[in-house]
Amino acid sequence: MRDHVRARHERAVAIAREHGSLSIADLAAQLEVSRVTARRDAELLVSEGRLGRVHGSVVWPGTGRPAPAPAAPAPASPRTRAGTVVGMVVPTMHYSFSETVQGARAVLAERGARLVLGLSGYFADEDRSQIRRLVASGADGLLVTPSWEDGAPGPGEADAVLEAPVPTVLVERWTRTGSPADALDRVRSDSAHGAGSAVHHLAGLGHRHIALALQSSPHARQLKAGFTAALSALGLPPTPAPGFDPGSTGSEAHRYDLALEYLRSCVRDHGVTAALVHSDADAVVLLPRLQAVGIRVPKDLALVVYDDEVSGLSELALTAVAPPRRAVGAAAARLLLDRLDRLDRIEDGGPGHVPRHHVELLPELRVRDSCGGAAARTVTF
Structure with missing residues (x-):
C-alpha cells in the first residue's frame, strides 16, 4: 500500500474516533476525496475491525451511533465531487x-x-x-x-x-x-452500422458486387456482420471469400500481398467493382499496388475504407467510414x-x-474521391 493511502486510512480512523459516528458523505468531505474512495476505505477498515458500520455510517467501534440524516435532499444536476x-x-x-x-x-x-x-x-x-x-x-x-x-x-x-x-x-x-x-456499462462505435453504411453507399452508386478486405482487429467481427447484413438487405450477392485468414497472415508485408491478390482476384474473376477495406492505413498501402497491377481506383474498383486516420492524406483521397472516437x-x-x-x-x-x-x-461516412461519388461531403445513414 502506498504511503499516501495508508496516511488517508489513519486519518479516517482518527476522524471516526473524534466524531464517534459519521456518514460516508461526511467522511469523504473530511478526507477531501470522492465518496467512492471514502466508501472503499471504510469497507477495508471495517473488514480489518478498525471501524464499525451502522445504517450507512462509519462508527468508532462500540459507539453504535448513526450519523444524522442529511439536512437537504441531494441536487438532481451533475455534481461530480472535487478530487474525483x-x-x-x-x-x-x-x-x-x-x-x-x-x-x-x-x-x-x-x-x-x-x-x-x-x-x-x-x-x-x-x-x-x-x-x-x-x-x-x-x-x-x-x-x-x-x-x-x-x-x-x-x-x-x-x-x-x-x-x-x-x-x-x-x-x-x-x-x-x-x-x-x-x-457492465459500455460505450462503443457501432462498427457494424458503419460497414452497412459503406455497402449502402456503394450500392447507391450502382455497384452490385462488393468485396470486403479485413485486417485482424477487435472490430473485424462486427464489420463483417454489418457488411453481410447489408448485402442481404439489399439483395446483393455474397462477397467472395478470401483464401486466407486475416488473423494469421504473418508480417505486414505478407498481409498486404495477400490482400492485394484477393482484391485482384475479386475484380478479374468475380466481377467485383467495389470494396470495403479495413483499415484506411492498409488501403493507403494497397492503393498504388492496385494501380501497379492495372486496377484503377475508382474506375475499376471503388474503395471505401473503415477508419479515418490517414484517409485524406492519400494521393487519391479515400472515402472513409469514420468512427466517432x-x-x-x-x-x-x-x-x-x-x-x-x-x-x-x-x-x-x-x-x-x-x-x-x-x-x-454511429460512425459517419465521409465521401472523397476513391468511391467515384460526389466528393467532400458527409453522409448519414
Missing part, C-alpha cells in the same frame, strides 16, 4: 486511442475530475496490473479498453475488469449476451461520472437503483 480521479486503461496511445483519451479527458476536466492513464500494450496480464495499480492509487472509477483480440472476452478474459472494486465502463469493446461482463471517450466519461454521482446520492438516501447502459455511437 478516473483511471483509464487503453492498449496504446497510437491509432485512434489518442482521440478517445482526449475525448474522455475533456469531459473529466469540465466536470472537475482528473484522468490517470494506464497502457496495457495489448497484453491481458497488463490489463489486470494496470487496473490494480490505478485502484490502489485512488481511482474512483475506471474506463477500460481491454486487450481482447476479438473485441469481446474469451473464457476468463473479463475477470480483470469484473474484479475491479470501483465502477467501470468498457470503451470500444462489446460483450456476449448473457455473460457476466454483459452487465473522441465522442466515444466523452460519452464513456460522462456515463462513469453520472454513475459515481448517483452512487453519492444513494449514500444521501436517494433512490437505490442505478440503471446500466449499453451505448453505441
Whole structure:
C-alpha cells in the first residue's frame, strides 16, 4: 500500500474516533476525496475491525451511533465531487486511442475530475496490473479498453475488469449476451452500422458486387456482420471469400500481398467493382499496388475504407467510414461520472437503483474521391 493511502486510512480512523459516528458523505468531505474512495476505505477498515458500520455510517467501534440524516435532499444536476480521479486503461496511445483519451479527458476536466492513464500494450496480464495499480492509487472509477483480440472476452478474459472494486465502463469493446461482463456499462462505435453504411453507399452508386478486405482487429467481427447484413438487405450477392485468414497472415508485408491478390482476384474473376477495406492505413498501402497491377481506383474498383486516420492524406483521397472516437471517450466519461454521482446520492438516501447502459455511437461516412461519388461531403445513414 502506498504511503499516501495508508496516511488517508489513519486519518479516517482518527476522524471516526473524534466524531464517534459519521456518514460516508461526511467522511469523504473530511478526507477531501470522492465518496467512492471514502466508501472503499471504510469497507477495508471495517473488514480489518478498525471501524464499525451502522445504517450507512462509519462508527468508532462500540459507539453504535448513526450519523444524522442529511439536512437537504441531494441536487438532481451533475455534481461530480472535487478530487474525483478516473483511471483509464487503453492498449496504446497510437491509432485512434489518442482521440478517445482526449475525448474522455475533456469531459473529466469540465466536470472537475482528473484522468490517470494506464497502457496495457495489448497484453491481458497488463490489463489486470494496470487496473490494480490505478485502484490502489485512488481511482474512483475506471474506463477500460481491454486487450481482447476479438473485441469481446474469451473464457476468463473479463475477470480483470469484473474484479475491479470501483465502477467501470468498457470503451470500444462489446460483450456476449448473457455473460457476466454483459452487465457492465459500455460505450462503443457501432462498427457494424458503419460497414452497412459503406455497402449502402456503394450500392447507391450502382455497384452490385462488393468485396470486403479485413485486417485482424477487435472490430473485424462486427464489420463483417454489418457488411453481410447489408448485402442481404439489399439483395446483393455474397462477397467472395478470401483464401486466407486475416488473423494469421504473418508480417505486414505478407498481409498486404495477400490482400492485394484477393482484391485482384475479386475484380478479374468475380466481377467485383467495389470494396470495403479495413483499415484506411492498409488501403493507403494497397492503393498504388492496385494501380501497379492495372486496377484503377475508382474506375475499376471503388474503395471505401473503415477508419479515418490517414484517409485524406492519400494521393487519391479515400472515402472513409469514420468512427466517432473522441465522442466515444466523452460519452464513456460522462456515463462513469453520472454513475459515481448517483452512487453519492444513494449514500444521501436517494433512490437505490442505478440503471446500466449499453451505448453505441454511429460512425459517419465521409465521401472523397476513391468511391467515384460526389466528393467532400458527409453522409448519414
